[in-house]
Amino acid sequence: MIADYLSQAIASFVGTACFGVIFQIPKRSLMQCGLAGMIGWLVYYGFIRADADPIAATWASAVLIGLIAHYLAIRFKVPVTVFSVSGIIPLVPGGMAYDAMLNVVQNDYQGAVQLGAKAFMLSGAIAVGLVFSEVINQLVKRVRTRAL
Amino acid sequence: MEVCLLAGKIMLENGGETYRVEDTMMRIASAYGAEGSQSFVMPTGIMFAVEGAETSTRLVRISQRSTNLSKVTQVNDISRRIAGGHLQPGEARKLLKDVECATPMYPLKIQLVLAALASGCFLILYDGTWSDMPAAMLCGGTGFWLLGRMTRLSSIRLFGELIAALAVGLLSYLVVHLGLGQQHSTIMIASVMPLVPGLLITNAVRDLMAGHLVSGISKGAEAFLTAFAIGAGIGIALTLNG
Numbered sequence: 001m002i003a004d005y006l007s008q009a010i011a012s013f014v015g016t017a018c019f020g021v022i023f024q025i026p027k028r029s030l031m032q033c034g035l036a037g038m039i040g041w042l043v044y045y046g047f048i049r050a051d052a053d054p055i056a057a058t059w060a061s062a063v064l065i066g067l068i069a070h071y072l073a074i075r076f077k078v079p080v081t082v083f084s085v086s087g088i089i090p091l092v093p094g095g096m097a098y099d100a101m102l103n104v105v106q107n108d109y110q111g112a113v114q115l116g117a118k119a120f121m122l123s124g125a126i127a128v129g130l131v132f133s134e135v136i137n138q139l140v141k142r143v144r145t146r147a148l
Numbered sequence: 149m150e151v152c153l154l155a156g157k158i159m160l161e162n163g164g165e166t167y168r169v170e171d172t173m174m175r176i177a178s179a180y181g182a183e184g185s186q187s188f189v190m191p192t193g194i195m196f197a198v199e200g201a202e203t204s205t206r207l208v209r210i211s212q213r214s215t216n217l218s219k220v221t222q223v224n225d226i227s228r229r230i231a232g233g234h235l236q237p238g239e240a241r242k243l244l245k246d247v248e249c250a251t252p253m254y255p256l257k258i259q260l261v262l263a264a265l266a267s268g269c270f271l272i273l274y275d276g277t278w279s280d281m282p283a284a285m286l287c288g289g290t291g292f293w294l295l296g297r298m299t300r301l302s303s304i305r306l307f308g309e310l311i312a313a314l315a316v317g318l319l320s321y322l323v324v325h326l327g328l329g330q331q332h333s334t335i336m337i338a339s340v341m342p343l344v345p346g347l348l349i350t351n352a353v354r355d356l357m358a359g360h361l362v363s364g365i366s367k368g369a370e371a372f373l374t375a376f377a378i379g380a381g382i383g384i385a386l387t388l389n390g
Contacts, residue, residue: 007272015269018262021254022292023163023347024216041273079224081165081350082217089346090273094337101379102333105386127353134357 005042012041012090019086029082032072037087040065044091055125058091062129063136070137084130093122149198149206151230151237152176154244156187156194157208159223162216165351166191167358172227176240179231191366215347222247256296263342264289271338276331283320283329287339291316295343309343309377310384316340317385336382345374 016037020030040061047057069083096119103112152173159169170187173196177185184199191213197205226243229235235243254262267288268281276284291312298308316339324332348371356364 011269011272015266015273018266018269019342019346021262022215022259022266022342024218024253026218026221026253029221077225077228078221079164079168079217081163081347081354082221085217085347085350088350089341089344090270092341092344092346092349094270094341094344095274095334097375097379098333098337098382101383102386105383123349126349130350130353131357134354 008045009038009042013038016086016089019089023085025082029076029078033083033086036065036068036072036083037090039068040087041090055121058122058125059129061091062088062126063132066130066133067136070133088126091126093119096122149204151240151244153194153196153206153208154241155223155227156189157210158244158248159220160189160194160210161213162219163347164220166355166360166363172223175231176227179233180237191363216252218253219247260289260293263292266342267339270341271334274334274337276334276338280329280331280335283323284335284338287316287319287323287335288342290319291339292342306373306377309374310381312343313340313378313381314384317382318388321389340378340382343378345371348374
């Protein structure tokens with residue numbers, strides 16, 4: 001159990017940091033970038049382990065990644081995308097899209113549409129999650145300026 | 149004016165969000181005393197106008213787009229310094245020229261190795277077994293290398309992505325056939341991950357949220373096309389193996 005979480009943590013950290021290199025992220029931001037990806041993925045993994053709905057898990061994880069990215073971006077004065085971009089990569093529903101494609105190839109269009117719709121919903125969850133974190137960020141900013 | 153356009157051009161060419169490009173250009177313009185500047189940015193071009201004593205408008209066409217977030221970060225830093233009043237137009241122009249001409253921070257070889265490593269890591273994330281990791285790394289690295297090769301060969305990105313995905317699909321079957329791996333589906337999924345248009349998805353969402361409907365939708369369409377190309381490549385590979 002703990003070993004599972006540990007291997008997932010290491011793999012997600014290294015994987016997202018590697019993605020950072022593909023996107024040519026500055027060296028000093030790579031660590032934080034891997035960290036954001038790791039936390040996001042562990043939340044997703046925890047939800048899935050607890051038999052939560054994958055869409056909800058993806059959404060929660062995307063919100064968290066967005067929030068972390070916003071925090072890091074302000075802290076290190078770097079564009080937000082630097083941190084959020086590779087964090088969301090593990091959430092992309094690759095497996096689902098693969099299964100959908102498999103069904104298409106086997107001429108089972110009904111199954112393909114079903115899986116494709118699911119994959120589409122999952123990518124929608126990523127997008128909505130990012131939007132939510134943006135909204136939260138704006139609200140926090142507004143409250144802060146009003147408090148000053 | 150020239151500084152604004154150069155900054156905007158570098159950002160847009162290297163994967164900055166549309167609203168960030170507009171924001172940066174306006175900030176630089178107002179820092180240099182040009183009030184009432186207007187900018188209109190799309191993924192394929194920038195229009196920028198300065199109003200005042202001498203009204204002028206310029207247009208820049210963006211034909212090549214790639215991903216280099218460190219350049220975006222550098223331009224961001226320069227614009228912060230300009231807005232803080234620490235840089236003269238001449239100096240800023242020189243700094244931006246340096247950024248534009250700079251070679252990528254990570255050479256292609258390192259990118260290739262790390263893309264392979266990323267594939268291996270994603271295999272673990274998708275419940276693959278550790279023994280399949282070398283196979284996924286091999287397939288993922290080959291896919292990424294082919295994508296780079298194909299984009300240099302032809303300007304149609306879609307084609308390169310399709311070929312890369314097809315190669316990944318066929319190679320994963322081959323690897324399993326040779327006994328280097330067990331689950332060809334997991335290997336295949338993990339190996340196409342380096343081709344996924346993550347930056348486009350994020351930027352599309354962020355642009356749409358900022359009210360840049362044109363840019364958001366066109367970036368979303370680009371991401372969708374890429375996803376479609378990958379899917380088609382994998383689909384062909386699956387068909388060939390019956």
